[in-house]
Amino acid sequence: MRKINFLYLLLLSVYVFTGCSTSKEASSEPAKASAWPRGITYEIFVQSFCDSDNDGIGDIKGMTSKLDYIKNLGVEAVWLMPMSPSPSYHKYDVTDYYGVHPDYGTKEDFKEFVAEAHKRNIKVVIDLVLNHSSSEHPWFKSAMSDKNSPYRDYYVWAHKDDPQTQKAGEIIAGDSDNVNRWHQVEGSDYLYYGYFYGGMPDLNYDNPKLREEVFSIGRYWLNEFDVDGFRLDAARHIFPDDRPKDNHQWWVDFKNEMQKAKEDVYLVGEVWADAETVAPYMKGLHALFNFDMGYAITNVVNKGKVDSLIINHKRIREFYESVNPDFVDATFLTNHDQNRIMSEVNDNENKAKMAAALLLTLPGSPYLYFGEEIGMKGKKPDEFIREPFIWNANAEDDCRANWVEPKFSTAQTVTPASQQSEDKNSMLNHYKTFIHLRNNSKALTYGDLQPVDVGNEKVAAFRREYQEEALLVLHNLSDNEISVSVPADLTDYNTVYFKNKDSSQSKSEVKLSAFSTLILRK
Structure with missing residues (x-):
């Protein structure tokens, strides 16, 4: 086996040395070294990825039709942003935790997607929004209209004269710009807590019935749909900031329950904070997103100087390993809440390519944001960092969604994926080359x-x-x-x-x- 590996690496060296990185060549070899969750994951906003029925909204069937593209890119898993029924386009305010939004398709469509992904050895991780529900959720509607509702204690309430409701919350950079966390119910003396805004009332995890309900939700998606894990939104805010130990313990409890349903379940959490705040969550979550590294890579490619990027990355990783030697460092450049990397480097393709090269050669288990690999652009507000994927030139792109009029990423500003696949020097083939390189190197x-x-x-x-x-x-x-x-x-x-x-x-x-x-x- 050692001789075979040596020959393979020698051939790989010759391959990349000659610069022959067409899409077919870069994706034809199976991964030889990496194994998920240490492999690369691709984040998808379903609404913007591929529209199969020409209603302007990306959907599950469209996503299924692009699984070969995802496979050929070289990634080993997908993370799907929320798909449950919701009144918003982004669907981070859920009205039915057991449902699929009809704009996206049916439960049968999703089961087919998971099955087809698994046929291609692609794992499926779905966004699970457990910190809050929608204010349109039947639970909250019942709780708001009736103080004796069985769902009243699913949420957090306080009397309007309670001193805590008079305090403006601290703004945490990158996390939420909402200051007023307590929200008035018309005609009532009580307020409810919503960390992000009034349309997203926080769930009450001091309530044992609510906790059991959440366990049931997790088991449902693992058992009925065979998903491989969850990306856990706002994992830091299950309990208020002054109860961090309760937050840490909740995720230990959640992991234990999910492992009963699927032993190898994978949990990756969003804890948007410094390393010292992030570290304790590793007791209950297999992976956590490394926000600091994304900012640092963007900074060094813009400055053209390495600064302390590598030293700091080594220091933080060693600190995390001291907490949990088996932690998964979920690295990334930008995600659906941040300006796209191409816009962060002022549309400089060389700098964007260098950012990708750094991400894919430094330690970590990288996450790629859909469209990043073709150089899509985007700046806030959020709709414009989640614009539709550009598959083909306008006249022939029957898969492109159009739920929003794009401001940054159009066929005029971004070369479509189909054209990039034919250009060995394209952004797409740059990503394929480095993904292929990483997948086939244990180091x-x-x-x-x-x-x-x-x-x-x-x-x-x-x-x-x-x-x-x-x-x-x-x-x-x-x-x-x-x-x-x-x-x-x-x-x-x-x-x-x-x-x-x-x-x-x-x-x-x-x-x-x-x-x-x-x-x-x-």
């Missing part, structure tokens, strides 16, 4: 991280090592060719494992083309 998938100083702040340099595979990764963050010396103790990294531009190596010196990546093998 890039599982290896530890060691920063390397090559004496030039425009070069991000680090080692990745796992078992017998040792790689030295060099990224030129600048728009100029750079020559650097390999440190004396690393001169045994002397075989080109990968390069995506005309970089070269001679003895202890390497020449890096502008915005290029060179990886040397020991």
